[in-house]
Amino acid sequence: MEEKYILTLDIGTTTIRSFIYNSRAEAVGKAIDQVILHYPQPGYVEIDPDELWSTVVAVVKKSLQDASLSAGQMSAMGISTQRSTFITWSRSTGKPFHRFITWKDMRADRLVRQWNDSYTWKLIKAGAYALYLVTRSKRFRAGSALKFMNSQTTLRLHWAIHNVPELKAAIEDGDAMFGTLDCWLLYKLSGNKIHMTDVSSASATGFFDPFTMQWASWAMTLFKIPAEALPTVVDTAGDHFISTSPAVWGHSIPIRSSMADQTASMWGSCCFEVGDVKLTMGTGTFFDINTGSHPHASVSGLYPVVGWQIGKELVYSAEGANSDTASIIKWAQNLGLFGDPEETAEIAQSVPDSDGVYFIPAFSGLGPPYNDGTAASGFVGMKPSTTRAHLVRAVLESLAFRTAQLYDCVRAETDFEFHSIRLDGGVSNNDFVAQLVADLTGLQVERPVNVEMSSLGCAHIVGLQLGIWKSKEELKSLRKIASILKPRREARQWYQAHIARWEDAARRMCGWYSHKPSLSDSESSQSSQNSFKVNSRKNGRVSK
The missing domain is CATH 3.30.420.40 (ATPase, nucleotide binding domain)
Known part of the structure; x- marks a missing residue:
């Protein structure tokens, strides 16, 4: 032939x-x-x-x-x-x-924040929820929780x-x-x-x-x-x-x-059956689940998208996303934390933990369950004992933590039984991240020959x-x-306390950009500085 x-x-x-x-x-x-x-x-x-x-x-x-x-x-x-x-x-x-x-x-971004906070949009969402209560239509349920991004x-x-x-x-x-x-x-x-x-x-x-x-x-x-x-x-x-x-x-x-x-x-990973899950870790992270012939009405921020339509076959997907993944790795590389991204798994494993340091990967805000475009990125908890290896480990852990959160949203809103995640994207080649995703989700992670x-x-x-x-x-x-990466129960148990601390750090970074300094803020700051100088002189110190 x-x-x-x-x-x-x-x-x-x-x-x-x-x-x-x-x-x-x-x-x-x-x-x-x-x-x-x-x-x-x-x-x-x-x-x-x-x-x-x-x-x-x-x-x-x-x-x-x-x-x-x-x-x-x-x-x-x-x-x-x-x-x-x-x-x-x-x-x-x-x-x-x-x-x-x-x-x-x-x-x-300013328009996104204005519209999400506007009385017009809140009224539309309230109307959608009222229609949901009357009709029980999933379309109106989704509309009642819709946010602009x-x-x-x-x-x-x-x-x-x-x-x-x-x-x-x-x-x-x-x-x-x-x-x-x-x-x-x-x-x-x-x-x-x-x-x-x-x-x-x-x-x-x-x-x-x-x-x-x-x-x-x-x-x-x-x-x-x-x-x-x-x-x-x-x-x-x-x-x-x-x-x-x-x-x-x-x-x-x-x-x-x-x-x-x-x-x-999804087609490359052969996610053709309802409940099949694929996780793309490229520039961003995209957690997609095949929901079959019905769109998913989410309250946590999972996005109902059309998977594909071919003739009479119409397949939907529920998607949880975090916009920064490989972009975070590239930023850390440019910062000088490592020379080659392939080194990061070994660097992270060279220390037993992150020394209490946590990183929030939010250059473009945080997706579900936060759905906050005003969240900020940053390291939290650095101390004199913090080393480069701790920072690298904190960065990689944050990518797996966000993935685990997306999976928790999916579990909370669906009745599907999950057994495995089909991985793809450049970051999926990182053994530390891929194994941690398996540990935190409790699912078998399948990594293809070609990611x-x-x-x-x-x-x-x-x-x-x-x-x-x-x-x-x-x-x-x-x-x-x-390769197939199997979850390690002891690792999941060990990480529970760390995830709780990381989530606390993430909540602190939410809303960071929702308020921008104004003239009155500057005047207040200047007043505080002048007060400090006066008090310093009273205490016999010289302010410079």
């Missing part, structure tokens, strides 16, 4: 990967490059669309060269992208009105509508187009022919209702989001994505799937569309597990 090849393109927060798989799900070619992030102002995190497009085209070319294959030999391709990162552009010219505003961007698209788009003059004018003229990264990429790859996004990417924006499977009319009305600018929401896989323009890589390649990176990861699951998930879903693989059961048989 003639060999078939699948091209996958995965655009994460910091990395672009292109893999080529054969009919046995083996990677025969690959290329990797970096996403160039721009920080024009404090809190702003952007991607230049021209730079991204050039890199995407080049990375795919390199993967084809690595496999000694041509674009014409690709049977089809699949795409996975970071979620909630968006751009707007002109319908008539295709020219962007601004750079991509990424999911890590904090420019709308910086990682959602909603308020960043609202900010852009009011602060980008060209976009504002285009909306008035009916010339504006909105799209998350996947949508824009499909538009570019197709030669500006399609304007669509799949259900998994749409559901992560914050203004797509997973209960009705439509753009949320309440959000569009409240935040003046024009319906005509939004893409058509389509199935995760199918021939509606058409093909790439021959001008891109010299030959058309059929696009058979486009999905959010966490959906792709980059998004690319493999793209290949899986495209291969099913092409008939290369006949069923999900066949895909499960292709899974390759490198």
